Amino acid sequence: MERLEYEITEELTGSRIDKALATLQPDWSRTQIQQWVKEEHIKVNNSVVKQNYKVKTDDQVTVEQPAMEEYDVEAENLNLEIVYEDQDVLVVNKPVGMVVHPSAGHVSGTLVNGLMYQVTDLSGINGIMRPGIVHRIDKDTSGLLMVAKNDKAHVSLVNQLVAKSVNRVYTALVHGHIPHDNGTIDAPIGRDKRDRQRMAVVDEGKNAVTHFKVLERFGAYTLVECRLETGRTHQIRVHMKYIGYPLVGDPKYGQRKTIDFGGQVLHAGTIGFDHPTTDEYMEFTAPLPENFQQLLNELRS
Template sequence: MEDFTYTISEEQKGERIDKALVTLEADWSRSQIQIWLKDGAVLVNGETAKPNYKVKLNDVITVTVPDVEPLDIEAEDLNLEIVYEDEDVLVVNKPRGMVVHPAPGHTSGTLVNGLMHQVTDLSGINGVLRPGIVHRIDKDTSGLLMVAKNDKAHVSLVDQLVKRTVTRKYTALVHGHIPHDKGTIDAPIGRDSRDRQSMAVIDKGKHAITHFRVIERFGNFTLVECRLETGRTHQIRVHMKYIGFPLAGDPKYGPKKTIEFNGQALHAGVVGFIHPRTEEYLEFEAPLPEEFKTLLEEMKTTVDSKEK
């Protein structure tokens, strides 16, 4: 741990403590400072500071910055496809079938194991099992993920997710013929009371919004683009089931008789965000995996043959 000490001047007096500290230490963000305040790592004149405290002239503020916990994960050469990387962030194209981070009983073969081999620095905010991980996608969902290489970048990307300014577009194949070309699903999502391993639309759930538009129709299936406004667990899978069009291949939320695809047909194809350092908007796109393309070709062939 390292202590940083500051004395409040005329310029800062009367400001909230988090805002004052951002002025005094440009490398910190208000979100990170608020975390330290909640953890009791910020003192004013030797006393633990409250998050809403307004600083006074000559206040002495001490911030104890915790050490980043050393990472104890085995690095593995998984040949990850990193589509963008700089000193602060990277974007990786996760393959289907890969878990994002280690968990008890599942400590190898994850995206994090691969990142540890290919990337020199990763943020430590989420601890030893999830270094650099800002958001997740399910094991059988392929596509793009943002990864933070330092804590400042991590806080910035999380802030953008909270403020809903991150662009996240997915391609999904769903059961059924969606008659309208686009729509918005605004329905709260929470833990399913009947199955604690699943999520569902429930009255007391967290606010969740998914926008969708139809790309192509294949008889009893529809290919859609889904844009997340919020990022709840299993959001697209739950929302599409809620409106009667569950994802094809989905073993948890789809019908028992579905396609053979070893999981839901869902691909995180586009991610866009404001760079934490340059403040430039960056957007990246990953094409559908070959197996997803093959599935769609088979669908099209089947439909065409029936129409002849």
């Protein structure tokens, strides 16, 4: 049994307990949370609540998470590129092909394995499988992630994500010629009813907003900058497909005929947030990976 504690912020006030916790912990399904409420594994202000309880600002939520199958997470020297680090946070540039945290089928070679080798302290809120991890990017997406080194920093960074104040900017190559220079995609995202392994734009999905700007056009392809207002699973990949411009190389949401890139051509190049202790705004950038830049050079020529 693992004990996790959360403080409800103003942005979550009025949400049902299951929705609020699913926002704070995207790995948990609302169905699972509802079951934990029913089994009294979840308390608010030290009291048992019903499944329809709506959270209030400053509510203290305690989750006694039932034991799940765990793996021995070993520290591995993966030569991670840490672009910034202090006593509270670090920013790491994740390479293409690396899973963020261990799970069934991925018990080694993950970002967490590498962090455990290179970093002395990591927050413990997410348990032994995801120490320090406050958000993720897909295995085949490269780029920047912020990591918490203690629980206070972890809570601060999660609250900033919930408040939509973290600046996350991606570069993507998509199929098609986008005629307009910029736009906003405001469409809810949830599980695809026909394939539970995929996400899709669905009426009952969670609010999702992506802002995009055209950087360069290559005839049949367009290079775009995408800024996330929300952080839903596969958000950019789903949204760009939804408006008819799927990501190049995307094996899950892309076209059958595409450039063989080994995965979607997507890079998390900029991240900005307020430091958990000093409140100073900090922003970091990472250049495009070599194979991404090489592909662009080939399209230009």
